[in-house]
Amino acid sequence: MEKASSLREQKKLAKLEAIQRAARELFRRQGYAGTTTREIAERAGIGVGTLFVYFPEKIDLLFYVFSQDLERVASEALDSIPEELSLVDGLLHVFAAIFELYDEDHELSRTFLKEYQFGTGKVRDAFNEVTFGIVGRFGALVRRARARGEPLREIEDFQAGYQFFALYAFALQLWLSRALADRETALLQLRMSLDLAVEGMKESGESAIR
């Protein structure tokens, strides 16, 4: 018998599907804190106990929903960087797309980031993997820019990607903490800090400044 289409497996899939749809709808409408697990279970047509078999913690529901969107947006953006863009513009192409997602719902975004960045166990492992994955892809962008003729010294790709990610994370956090007024301001500040960071990666004597 085909294992993947046994009655059990089918039902499991359907349930997962129903749960994540219910969670998505309720979180969007009522916010994370404003949604109870009982509501989600009821809307998904299952018991609370079952909900917690599929998602051991409430926050896992948000991770599941939000990560899907984030991964889609991030990987689309990373894969669609126009060839002709400079290193910084290429990075901003990605960050702008991600910021657009975060702009959809600040409460959800904040809750997600908070638990994601400081999670433990599986969440922490996932976070580290994703972070270093992106740092690596940023590093690759540096190599590409250098190959294309930007006057960048031979520094560790990792170190370059690391700087970019740190600046991205900080701008994002300040924005969601309302220390940066809105998305445009945040992106502008991010651009300035990226420019300054790239300055430190240029070949000696190639600085654009003075």
Added chain:
Amino acid sequence: MEKASSLREQKKLAKLEAIQRAARELFRRQGYAGTTTREIAERAGIGVGTLFVYFPEKIDLLFYVFSQDLERVASEALDSIPEELSLVDGLLHVFAAIFELYDEDHELSRTFLKEYQFGTGKVRDAFNEVTFGIVGRFGALVRRARARGEPLREIEDFQAGYQFFALYAFALQLWLSRALADRETALLQLRMSLDLAVEGMKESGESAIR
């Protein structure tokens, strides 16, 4: 009648004192999640209701306790930077002291940072104020280094402090997420990223590299 020493005021102070001592001891011994508000109230010799008059949310107890330590450590470190240190070494003097504090209890540190960085209301305001305050002091360090003869261009102090703080926050987060093995590794990575950032702030042609 002296307002500050009325019976009421005295009792209030004593209670605040008792609560924060109880919270400190229990958090250290059992961790944040492992300590209940009932326990804290009992140990402080008051009712739960009273506890929540003084500290409207459990997390406020941790803020109160942790912030005291953090402010003490940070301001001592900022005020004791040896004159002869380079810009990066001066920054690391401060970061090392702060990292030492965070190293005392990773669970508490993570809980604190998580809620602090992504808080709302008063906590957010406090966070923003402290962050920009430190960014400002870092900016001042740049000016001092320039005055002392380091070949740094005239960039906005704010922008410089911003880069440093972003790199500090990122190293801290990776460390507490176990992506950087231990305190030494974290400080080393932080040093490398600060060096690279400072590189971008140097006067053209003064790069130490190549």
Added chain:
DNA sequence: GCTCAAAATTGAGCAGGCTCAAGTTCTTGG
């Protein structure tokens, strides 16, 4: 010293995340 309103205290109780013992459904070997 007494009165009484304002301030402070309190713990029973509520809400919501999560558990687990009991019950139900599915699968498999014969």
Added chain:
DNA sequence: CCAAGAACTTGAGCCTGCTCAATTTTGAGC
């Protein structure tokens, strides 16, 4: 097709953060 047990489902109930109506304490005016 059946027996048996493995896998899955479930909601009553536990735990803990937090509230609020009732009670106690305090101090100003007399």
